[in-house]
Amino acid sequence: MKRMLVTGATGLLGINLALQLMEKYTIIGVGNRRMLTSLPYRLIQKDLLSADAAGELLREAQPDVIVHCAAMANIDACEKDPETAIRINGAFPGEFAAQAAQAGIQFVHISTDAVFDGIDCGADGYKETDATAPNNVYAQTKLAGERAVLEQNPHALTARVNFYGWSTSQSRSLAEIFYYNLSAGRPMKGFTDVFFSTLYVENLVELLDRLIEKNASGLYHVFSAESQSKYAFGVSIAERFGLDAGLITPVSWKEGGLAARRSPNLIMNTDKLRSFLGTALPTQVECLDRFYRSFQAGLPERIHGFAG
Numbered sequence: 218m219k220r221m222l223v224t225g226a227t228g229l230l231g232i233n234l235a236l237q238l239m240e241k242y243t244i245i246g247v248g249n250r251r252m253l254t255s256l257p258y259r260l261i262q263k264d265l266l267s268a269d270a271a272g273e274l275l276r277e278a279q280p281d282v283i284v285h286c287a288a289m290a291n292i293d294a295c296e297k298d299p300e301t302a303i304r305i306n307g308a309f310p311g312e313f314a315a316q317a318a319q320a321g322i323q324f325v326h327i328s329t330d331a332v333f334d335g336i337d338c339g340a341d342g343y344k345e346t347d348a349t350a351p352n353n354v355y356a357q358t359k360l361a362g363e364r365a366v367l368e369q370n371p372h373a374l375t376a377r378v379n380f381y382g383w384s385t386s387q388s389r390s391l392a393e394i395f396y397y398n399l400s401a402g403r404p405m406k407g408f409t410d411v412f413f414s415t416l417y418v419e420n421l422v423e424l425l426d427r428l429i430e431k432n433a434s435g436l437y438h439v440f441s442a443e444s445q446s447k448y449a450f451g452v453s454i455a456e457r458f459g460l461d462a463g464l465i466t467p468v469s470w471k472e473g474g475l476a477a478r479r480s481p482n483l484i485m486n487t488d489k490l491r492s493f494l495g496t497a498l499p500t501q502v503e504c505l506d507r508f509y510r511s512f513q514a515g516l517p518e519r520i521h522g523f524a525g
């Protein structure tokens with residue numbers, strides 16, 4: 218079985234990816250501050266900002282493929298500590314990608330739709346070739362990371378993504394925030410003028426796995442075939458889970474009181490991905506149905522249980 222090193226394996230994407238692909242790959246996960254228990258895959262504790270972290274991980278894990286999910290992914294935390302954000306999001310991916318290239322290891326880097334400012338995505342959504350315009354520290358540092366990977370490793374795959382799913386904290390994704398608040402009868406606000414092309418994380422992992430199998434390299438937009446507003450997303454979750462959609466107040470992001478600027482219109486173009494894979498991409502309803510089925514199968518409790 219091939220060996221897959223997954224950084225960020227305590228985070229939302231990493232944990233779901235590891236659980237989903239563990240029948241296919243021997244997973245070696247990397248976490249830092251959150252040491253989870255009873256995981257069904259090996260977890261190495263390593264601060265990626267420590268000296269020679271990349272080299273030590275490669276020697277210890279001997280991977281065939283690396284999926285680099287780790288990042289400082291909290292937008293407001295990046296505003297407060299831009300120095301750490303640039304080191305982990307901007308510089309480390311390039312160092313890691315360079316070492317992977319030297320060792321001949323397949324390298325997948327995870328980036329974000331937030332590299333665009335969301336002002337004008339054009340009629341067909343943002344393409345891989347469109348000019349970027351990051352408008353907060355998180356986005357600036359993630360863009361620096363993409364560029365560093367591209368520069369250091371021409372064989373690497375960089376996937377710009379946006380996703381939701383179940384996390385150990387039960388609050389890492391917007392879908393969970395809607396679900397847990399509405400379940401408790403707490404009112405929520407939903408932005409009617411912020412659009413995104415998000416995927417349920419299992420749909421995202423399936424697409425990433427197919428890209429890995431096909432040895433894809435370069436930059437890909439890995440998103441749903443469809444986009445919707447965050448308000449519509451909240452309402453669809455309420456309806457799918459039998460909760461009260463009336464608890465969600467439609468608002469503009471301008472009234473949202475968020476510390477860092479967000480990009481309002483992140484409708485993403487996925488033509489490159491669709492033609493490379495030769496298939497249709499998941500719709501919003503397909504993703505939501507899968508999210509709901511994972512809920513029925515007990516995935517939220519399973520993942521939360523790893524937090525001890």
Ligand SMILES: NC(=O)c1ccc[n+]([C@@H]2O[C@H](COP(=O)([O-])OP(=O)(O)OC[C@H]3O[C@@H](n4cnc5c(N)ncnc54)[C@H](OP(=O)(O)O)[C@@H]3O)[C@@H](O)[C@H]2O)c1
Nearest residue numbers: 225227228229230248249250251264265287288290329380
């Ligand atoms: N969530 C989204 O919708 C979204 C959207 C677009 C792009 N992305 C990208 O997707 C990737 C995964 O995001 P996520 O939502 O899964 O993030 P997350 O839940 O916040 O997890 C972040 C992961 O990074 C690890 N990490 C952070 N600093 C580290 C360090 N110095 N050393 C070692 N590990 C470190 C964390 O480990 P510990 O917690 O154990 O310290 C954790 O496992 C990121 O690259 C993010 O930029 C996410």
